[in-house]
Amino acid sequence: MIEFFQTAFKYRGILFYRTLASLRADARGLYLGYIWWFLEPVLNTALYYFIFAVVLGSKTPDFIAYLLLGTTVFQWFQACVMGSAGTIVSRAHLYRRIPLPKFLFALIAIFANTWKFCCVLAVVLIYIILSSGKGFSISMLWLPFLVLVQLVLVFGLAINMSIASAYVKDFRTFTSVLFRALMFLSGIFWDVSKVPEDFKWAFFANPGAAIIQCFRSVVLAEKSPSFVLLAYILVLGCALITIGMIWHRRIDGHILKQIRA
Numbered sequence: 001m002i003e004f005f006q007t008a009f010k011y012r013g014i015l016f017y018r019t020l021a022s023l024r025a026d027a028r029g030l031y032l033g034y035i036w037w038f039l040e041p042v043l044n045t046a047l048y049y050f051i052f053a054v055v056l057g058s059k060t061p062d063f064i065a066y067l068l069l070g071t072t073v074f075q076w077f078q079a080c081v082m083g084s085a086g087t088i089v090s091r092a093h094l095y096r097r098i099p100l101p102k103f104l105f106a107l108i109a110i111f112a113n114t115w116k117f118c119c120v121l122a123v124v125l126i127y128i129i130l131s132s133g134k135g136f137s138i139s140m141l142w143l144p145f146l147v148l149v150q151l152v153l154v155f156g157l158a159i160n161m162s163i164a165s166a167y168v169k170d171f172r173t174f175t176s177v178l179f180r181a182l183m184f185l186s187g188i189f190w191d192v193s194k195v196p197e198d199f200k201w202a203f204f205a206n207p208g209a210a211i212i213q214c215f216r217s218v219v220l221a222e223k224s225p226s227f228v229l230l231a232y233i234l235v236l237g238c239a240l241i242t243i244g245m246i247w248h249r250r251i252d253g254h255i256l257k258q259i260r261a
Helices: 002-010 012-028 035-055 063-084 092-097 104-132 138-167 171-184 197-203 207-219 227-251 255-260
Strands: none
Touching: 002 012, 002 227, 012 104, 035 063, 063 104, 063 138, 063 171, 063 207, 092 255, 104 138, 138 171, 138 207, 138 227, 138 255, 207 227
């Protein structure tokens, strides 16, 4: 795991400038540019609100804030992991010329999506503060720590995802279906308190549900996040990074031959 962070620090210049280039290219490719960063979660929230609150009549107090925060956090989680898929295959020509770590472009995708998330989260927080009339809560100081903990998990998932998708082309499609299922199982659209106590351990085993609950605790409930959930996310992330780095060392010399085939 230490090797991973040492490698990321070594290539910090490439990560920084390639992330900026990715953000600019993403904005130039759309008519509305950077506006889509904010418009997409708003449109998703409006759609989910209509389905679950208006049509199904299932909502909680401050449902828009509840839904908007959950949607934003999960979208960041999904975009980071799914964005890492195919990064080895799409950059195989570059990897053949320059001996770079094979997870480098997966990290670029993560940092680009994390920057988008931070911008959108800032707007979401402003909306929640203004709509609730409660002002800034001291519990929100936990937010940078929550982002860092979630990044550890995302790093671990991304390393393994980038390698797996290089060997098995269908793995990205399978992961996309899995995330769709996790979205409905993460408590984004309904009150988590309705989950029976006997099943909460299984519900929060879903890392998406665990991190969303932590964000909602500090923003909406104005209290500290669950240290049990944070420890779970952190340990899971560290384990996945360790597994990914071991796998990376074993495939580093021959994975490009597999892609060529």
